[in-house]
Amino acid sequence: MFTVFGIGVYYWFYRFTTDKTLQRLKDDLRISAIASSQQIDVDEFVTLSQTGKANQEGGSDDPLYQKQLEWLYNLHQINPKIFIFTFIKDDSQTQEKQQIRYLVDVWMNIDASKSARFLESAIATPYHINTLTNGTVEFRDFYQDKWGKWMTYYAPIRDKSGKIVGAIGADMQIDEITQLQKEIQRQFLVSFGISYPFFLTLIYILTTLLTRRFQAMQKYAQAVGEGNYQPNISLSSEFKFSFFNDERIILSKALEEMTGKIRQREELLNAIFNQVAVGIGIHTLDHKIKIVNQTFCRLIGYSEEELIDRHCCDITHPEDIELSKKYIHEMIHSKVFPPSTHEKRCICKNGEIIWIEMAITIIEDNHKNPKYFISVIQDITRRRFAEKKLIEAANTDFLTKLPNRGYFIECLDDLLSQANDYLHNLFALLLVDLDNFKTINDSLGHLAGDQFLVNIANHLSDCVTDKDIVARLGGDEFAILLTSIQSIEDAIVVANKIQTEISIPFYIHGQEFVTSASIGIVLSRNLASQTKYLVASDLLRDADIAMYQVKNKGKNNYAIFGQEMYENFIHQLKLENDLRKAIGEGSLSLYYQPIIDLKTGELYSLESLVRWFHPELGFLTPNKFLPIAEQSGLIVELGNWGLKTACHQLHQWHEEKLISENISVNVNIAGKQFDGKDLLTQIVKTLSETKLSPSHLHIEVTETIISHNTVNVTKTLKKIKDLGVKIAIDDFGTGYSSLARLRNFPVNEIKIDKAFVQPLNTHPRNVKFLQGIITLCQNLELKVVCEGIETEAQNNILSDLHCNYGQGYLxxxxxxxxxxxxxIKNKTKRDEERKKNQNSESNFIKGEL
Known part of the structure; x- marks a missing residue:
């Protein structure tokens, strides 16, 4: 019976320990997957998935790949048992079964033979599909693939808008788990093998001794009771007595001997009690400590005498007392006593705070009523520290160490809930977006950009109090939560402080940078109507609207969200959707304005200008919809459409002999078209499709675009010019370029803005100023086009200044x-009649002579 009981106890404790260990591993795996998906730099992830290329080793030489691989390896260092990788949905496959593509696998830094290759395809499992499609966190239990046996958690990666752009997988090798289970099994077997024989021997010895002595004493007492005062029964060598010894003395000696045996047994049990690896305490129902073992004393730092009769709350952290009392109360008054654990903090004698895991067992009296409870404790401080690190990683931006987007939204929801409970609670959300971060990133690289963001994060933190929250939402976008303000003026003070603080020059790699920010401000409720926000997403949306209004009005300022702004945003949003639809349906049109050779009066080129007849709003000028196209990114699609349409139209006119074959078309190029590598490809493709000669295409780039991104734009323009396409700087004189910098740009023409043309006949200085520009350009072998010519007087002055070409309502x-x-038909007819008249006059003069 003792054997069956002992084996049952050991087996139950073994299964309990194994199951709990496995569950902890799964929890760590799940936390790692979720934390990594929220912490990853989504912009870099999307860029890498779209532009990254694999190398022969199975990885990629792309810096973004190397940066994300290093980031995954750093996460692996925190928990070496967990291996993280990223993947995306493969939308390019033609197979019937849906597939995925692996991107970055931390195994590439550990053992490349176990690593998925960059952009390697694989058949998608239901777990992959659910995560990439529905955004759920999926757990895939023990399975095997070509790299080994695993268990995996998958978590979705979302961009700023919440769209799923990929997923992260967190692996753990089954061999690792099996080895851990074997180690637990081995330890239990060793412990069982060592302790159980000793336990059986102890029980056997004690039972034998006590039974024999009891039987002897029983026989002796029976003999004495029958009148045999000298029975031939041996109790021990000490039981020597004479015939005159009273039987009570004999029984007393027998009981003393039995007491000694029992004392030996207690000492043995006490030795076991004090030498176990866990702390054990026996407590009264009012939480008084009655008995503790040495391990309990060693963990807490008090002696046994100092702990006896002490209340449990005396050694419990004040913040955990009520929760601990509740747990013990539930255990004591529960009709069923299931095995359960509770984690709390204890204060040691030396003041150190440790985390313990406590399990409670109830001791009942003969009437099945609770009498005592036993607490079994063990130190879990290291485990809690590791869990805290994982939670911090899940809630903290990896680069700036500020709260990340997920944690910030949780704080925002909590604050909204409090503000809705108490009407007088007012707080403000400031959305801060840096105005020129992309310039720093493009010119100095991502490492310098990262250092710049860290500096900005520190400056923003200096602008608020300890009660406020500063977070990085992603990229160069930060959010500030002013948790308690009295009025909107308090938020404005902080916004002005931010503008002042970040306007101080930054020095990165020895180079000075000056930045600014666009700030959107929104209050937790409308002070006039007392209407309140209910969810964080609405608050972020309106702050975003206010911030983008600042962007559209020139940046480096702040704006406070209001109802009128929201209505304008809805109007702009509708206009954006209509524009997207118009581009797709081809309901836009190009208008063409002639550029005239001022010397001959002949048509030199045509500038193509986009126009839109809106079905509800009527004819819209470009200034009504081009800013929306710029802001939404539709400008790239719109620009490509304009380029293709203009080239096709010019080629058609050439084919129809409507215009001379030496006439060109000018196409405006927006700044965002230079961001990728598609512009050059689009131009080559368009010229090929329309069969238009490159020399007949002129592209116009504003002066502002070149001055803001000199290196990237200049490289692209040089490649375009090498094709034979001509380059013109549009609106020259309105930006930040100087005449001295013209020689650095690969351009053929300068289009001087109408602001310099219109005042020509008002003052001689204006003429001299424009003459200087024209002369310098021509010395640099650049053609000059003057825009905005409206009068004959302006035309005559420009002709006298030897300006090459003109454009305007004249x-x-x-x-x-x-x-x-x-x-053009009418102009051609007029030109032919003029030439005919000139020829007639010439012939008449010759005849007279």
Whole structure:
């Protein structure tokens, strides 16, 4: 019976320990997957998935790949049992079964033979599909693939808008788990093998001794009771007595001997009690300590005498007392006593705070009522520290150490809930977006950009109090939560402080940088109507609207969200959707404005200008919809459409002999079209499709675009110019370029803004100033086009200044295709009649002579 009981206890404790260990491993795996998916730099992840290329080793030479691999390896260092990788949905496959593509696998830094290759395809499992499609966190239990046996958690990666752009997988090798289970099994077997024989021997010895002595004493007492005062029964060598010894003395000696045996047994049990690896305490129902073992004393730092009759709360951290009392109360008054644990902090004698895991067992009296409870404790401080690190990693931005987007939104929701409970609670959200971060990133690289963001994070933290929250939402976007303010003026003070603080020059790699920020401000409730926000997403949306209004009005300022701003945002959003639809349906049109050779009066080129006839709002000028296209990114698609349409139209006119084959078309290029590598490819493709000669295409780039991104734009323009395409700087004189910098740009023409043309006949200085510009440009072998010519006087002055070309209402307004065709026919007819008259006059003069 003792054997069966002992084996049962050991087996139960073994299974309990094994199951709990496995559950902890799964919890660590799940936390790692979720934390990594929220912490990853989404912009870099998307860029890498779109532009990264694999190398022969199975990885990638792309810096973004190397940076993300290093980041995954750093996470692996925190918990070496966990291996993290990223993947995306493969939308390019033609197979019937859905597939995924692996991106970055931390195994590439550990053992490349176990690593998925960069952009390697694999058949998607239901776990992959659910995570990438539904955004759920999926657990895949023990399975095997070509790299080994694993268990894995998958978590979705979302961009700022919440769209799923990929997923992260956190692996743990089954061999690792099996080895851990074997180690636990081995330790239990060793412990069982060592302790159980000793336990059986002890029970056997004690039972034998006590039974024999008891039987002897029983026989002796029976003999004495029967009148045999000298029975031939041996109790021990000490039981020597004479015939005159009273039987009570004999029984007393027998009981003393039995007491000695029992004392020996207690000492043995006490030795076992004090030498176990866990702390054990026996307590009264009012939480008084009655008995503790040496391990309990060693963990807490008090002696046994100092702990006896002490209340449990005396050694419990004040913040954990109520929760601990509740747990013990539930255990004591529960009708069923299931095995349960509770974690709390204890204060040691030396003041050190440790975390313990406590399990409670109830001791009942003969009437099945609780009498005592036994607490079994063990130190879990290291485990709690590791868990805290994982939680911090899940809630903290890896680069700046500020709270990340997920944690910030949780804080925002909590604050909204408190503000809704108490009407007088007012707080403000400030959304801060840096105005020129991309310039630093492009010019100095990502490492310098990262250092810049860390500096900004420190400056923002200096602008608020300890009660406020500063977070990095992603990229160069930060958020500040002013948790308690009295009025909107308090938020404005902070916004002005931020502008002042970050305007101080930064020095990165020895180079000075000056930045600014666009700040959107929104209050937790409307002070006039007392209407309140209910969810964090609405608050972030309105702060974003206010911030983008600042961007659209020139940046480096702040704006406070209001109802009028929201209505304007809805209008802009509708206009954006209509514009997207118009581009897709081809309901936009190009107008063409002639550029005239001022010397001959002949048509030199045509500038293509986009126009939109909105079905509800009517004819819209470009200034109504081009800023929306710029802000939304539609400008790239719109620009590509304009380029293709203009080239196709010019080629058609050439084929129809409507215009001379030496006439070109000018196409405006937006700044965002230079961001990727598609512009050069699009131009080559368009020229090939339309069969237009490169020399007949002129692209116009504003002066502002070149001055803000000199290196990238200049490289692209040089490649375009090498094709034979001509480059023109548009609106020259309105940006930040100087005449001295013109020689550094690969351009053919300068288009001088109408602001310099219109005042020509008002003062001689204006003429001299423009003459200087024209002369310098021509010395640099650049053609000059003057815009905005509206009068004959302006035309005559520019002709006298030897300006090459002119454009303006004097010659023609921008015209639709049909209007231009009519205009060019009439112009051609007039030119032919003029030449005919000139020839007649010339012949008449010759005849007279």
């Amino acid at each position: 010659f023609a307004k921008p015209m639709s295709v049909s209007d231009f065709e009519l205009w």
